[in-house]
Amino acid sequence: MPSTFYGMEIGSRALTTNQIALDVVGQNIANINTPGYSRQVVDIQESDPFTPPDLNHTHPGALGTGVTAASITRVRDNYLDQQYRDANSQQAALNNISDTLGQVQSAFNEPSTSGLGAQMTNFFNSFSDLSSNPQSDAVRSTVVNQAQSVVSMFHSVSTSLSQIAPNLQTNITDNINNANNIAQQIASLNHTIRFSVAAGDHPNDLEDQRDNLVDQLSQIADVQVVEVRDPQSNQDTGEVNVNVGGYALVQGDTANALPTQVTTSNGVLGLVTPSNDTIPLNGGNLYGLIKATTLVSGYLKNLDSLASQFITSVNAQHSLGVGLDGQSGRNFFTGNNAATIAVSSTITSNLDTIAAAAAPAPPNTFAPGNGDNATALAALSTTQVINGFSLTDYYNSSIAQIGADTQSYQNQANTQQSVVSQVQNQQQSVSGVNLDEELTKMLQYQRSYQAAARVINVMDACVDQIISSLGSTAATGG
Amino acid sequence: MLRVSTSQIMESSLTGINDAYTQFSVAQSQVDTGKILQKPSDNPYGTAQVLGLQDQISEIDQYGRTMDQANGFLSTSESALSTVSNLLSQARSIGIQGANGSLGNDTLTALAGQIQNIIGQLGEIGNTSYGSQYVFGGQRSTVPPFAASGSSFTYNGGTSTTGDDSINLTIGRGESMTVNVSGDKVFTPVFAALGQLRDDLAYGNTNGISQNDLAAMDAQINNVLGVRADFGSKINRISETLDRNAQTKISFTQFVSNIQDANIPESVVHLQTAQTAYQAALEATAKTFQNSLLDFIK
Numbered sequence: 001m002p003s004t005f006y007g008m009e010i011g012s013r014a015l016t017t018n019q020i021a022l023d024v025v026g027q028n029i030a031n032i033n034t035p036g037y038s039r040q041v042v043d044i045q046e047s048d049p050f051t052p053p054d055l056n057h058t059h060p061g062a063l064g065t066g067v068t069a070a071s072i073t074r075v076r077d078n079y080l081d082q083q084y085r086d087a088n089s090q091q092a093a094l095n096n097i098s099d100t101l102g103q104v105q106s107a108f109n110e111p112s113t114s115g116l117g118a119q120m121t122n123f124f125n126s127f128s129d130l131s132s133n134p135q136s137d138a139v140r141s142t143v144v145n146q147a148q149s150v151v152s153m154f155h156s157v158s159t160s161l162s163q164i165a166p167n168l169q170t171n172i173t174d175n176i177n178n179a180n181n182i183a184q185q186i187a188s189l190n191h192t193i194r195f196s197v198a199a200g201d202h203p204n205d206l207e208d209q210r211d212n213l214v215d216q217l218s219q220i221a222d223v224q225v226v227e228v229r230d231p232q233s234n235q236d237t238g239e240v241n242v243n244v245g246g247y248a249l250v251q252g253d254t255a256n257a258l259p260t261q262v263t264t265s266n267g268v269l270g271l272v273t274p275s276n277d278t279i280p281l282n283g284g285n286l287y288g289l290i291k292a293t294t295l296v297s298g299y300l301k302n303l304d305s306l307a308s309q310f311i312t313s314v315n316a317q318h319s320l321g322v323g324l325d326g327q328s329g330r331n332f333f334t335g336n337n338a339a340t341i342a343v344s345s346t347i348t349s350n351l352d353t354i355a356a357a358a359a360p361a362p363p364n365t366f367a368p369g370n371g372d373n374a375t376a377l378a379a380l381s382t383t384q385v386i387n388g389f390s391l392t393d394y395y396n397s398s399i400a401q402i403g404a405d406t407q408s409y410q411n412q413a414n415t416q417q418s419v420v421s422q423v424q425n426q427q428q429s430v431s432g433v434n435l436d437e438e439l440t441k442m443l444q445y446q447r448s449y450q451a452a453a454r455v456i457n458v459m460d461a462c463v464d465q466i467i468s469s470l471g472s473t474a475a476t477g478g
Numbered sequence: 479m480l481r482v483s484t485s486q487i488m489e490s491s492l493t494g495i496n497d498a499y500t501q502f503s504v505a506q507s508q509v510d511t512g513k514i515l516q517k518p519s520d521n522p523y524g525t526a527q528v529l530g531l532q533d534q535i536s537e538i539d540q541y542g543r544t545m546d547q548a549n550g551f552l553s554t555s556e557s558a559l560s561t562v563s564n565l566l567s568q569a570r571s572i573g574i575q576g577a578n579g580s581l582g583n584d585t586l587t588a589l590a591g592q593i594q595n596i597i598g599q600l601g602e603i604g605n606t607s608y609g610s611q612y613v614f615g616g617q618r619s620t621v622p623p624f625a626a627s628g629s630s631f632t633y634n635g636g637t638s639t640t641g642d643d644s645i646n647l648t649i650g651r652g653e654s655m656t657v658n659v660s661g662d663k664v665f666t667p668v669f670a671a672l673g674q675l676r677d678d679l680a681y682g683n684t685n686g687i688s689q690n691d692l693a694a695m696d697a698q699i700n701n702v703l704g705v706r707a708d709f710g711s712k713i714n715r716i717s718e719t720l721d722r723n724a725q726t727k728i729s730f731t732q733f734v735s736n737i738q739d740a741n742i743p744e745s746v747v748h749l750q751t752a753q754t755a756y757q758a759a760l761e762a763t764a765k766t767f768q769n770s771l772l773d774f775i776k
Contacts, residue, residue, distance in 0.1 A: 432483025
């Protein structure tokens, strides 16, 4: 037989439960714009019945004891989390590569009529002018000016390209520091969450924070997340381990810092631990930045081969000819790559040293009106001297290659952006807060709360009936 | 039923606006710059074509400048040689007079003086220059090729024997043209023939004149005419090549434009379409967030 106040207790439990449900609605609405927040739901259950079934039948069966909020859980799909992180890593890598290639493109500033290719053509053309006017100082000085233009174009492109690599390296270091920082925070959250779970709680908000950190980490590197189970009970401990390319970045409540040494050997892009183990990377900012570094250094190498071949070809032909002073064997350019190329000081200090004339066959002597060597130098513009290409064609095809690489990475980045958006959409569909939904629930719990209060009110009236009505005679008699 | 969260609606609105705005700014930049090919990544293959064509245009321009130079050289030489032809005709007429045999010594001396006068004029013509170059000096173009020596001139320019007689200019890929004739091939034999005629006139050797000198004159006149004919045909060839190159340049420039330049009417239509799409995205977003359940809860 339940007590007189039994009904009041049922009402009171309903008040508490609906109060909690309203609080959760409030929490959801409050965090509607919080990144990484997963909406929470209350698991509302009937509380255990009053008595176990017995044979006395003093009351009509097991009597309900009301309602309880068993747990508050977050709505989240772990499978989508992993999908999102994979997609996000790819996206971050592609973004970094296509951004860097954009910088490479602007370093060359093509297609233009004043780029390096055009300057080389103008330089060779000035030799053609010289061939028809070999003794003219004006034309000789044009040749030197054009040469200076080519030199400063080589320097400018080389400097722009060379400046990209140190920036990328700084960016790599920043990302590694950031990853290590995040790993620390994940480890510390693991620690707190483990205790909370062991105590039977659902630390939803801490788990959200941790997932958010892992998402940030996926931006930096391709991460694999493994839930930790207790070896004895095989129960979830609430902790997660985070691996990068097989390297245990977070293990329970310990974080192992990523090394800062970068490797690109054997076509594997990654990091090298102090004990010389390679951590291969396949996504994230780090992969993108390392890949971009290799691409940029490839383009710089091509530019240097072009400069080197340009210097060698011009010098070889130039030293065959003779200057206005009748001397031969002089180089036109000094240096051996795009950064060091310069017009020889012999040439700049004395225009007569430009070897426009072909060397006369002995016993013939030098003739100042001979422009045959200048003709030969001008012909270098169309001579195949580098990998079966002429210098300008080699340059043009390098530009086309850079354009094609950039276009390809930009397209991939755009496509990947759609993939990321798609997964984010699915995540939001599961975990995101819908304001109308929460408001509907709010109305529902508000009404339930009001009704529970009414139940208590009625119970109170009943008890009042017992106390006031039954007690009035005794009071009068006393 | 697919569940949609509030932030999802916001995200997709934002994405829509961003996409529309990107399209809009791309279309606008094409109209502003007049170019659809602004970066190699816009069209890598087209970029290679444009750069290659620009190199070829530059090459054509260069051949054009060289041909202008060649043309100047040839025309100057041709005009000088036409005067040489006239002078040689005069000398021949004088020779015919001198061969008459009935002339007095005074007259013959006067005729010899006229020949000497012609020799002097030819010496000047032999030192004709184009710009800073002596056109009849071969590659020894910095010093006057003919220097007066006694009653005649000696040649100091380049010769085929010393390998410095011809000036060759490149007027096309692998196409070289000799644009001069060295003085020793035209003037030196002329001086010799005229010297002989003058002497024969001075000494009254009418037989020598009629038997040898007139024939020698004819040979020289023919020699000069031959050189002039060669120059004339070269000038024609240059003029034809310049015309042809101008055509090629026009079509190359057209190719470059086709690849690189925006079709303005088409781009403007694209721009308008993009603008409309952008406005639509903005309006849709503004309407989406107008209502929620909040508006109906009292």
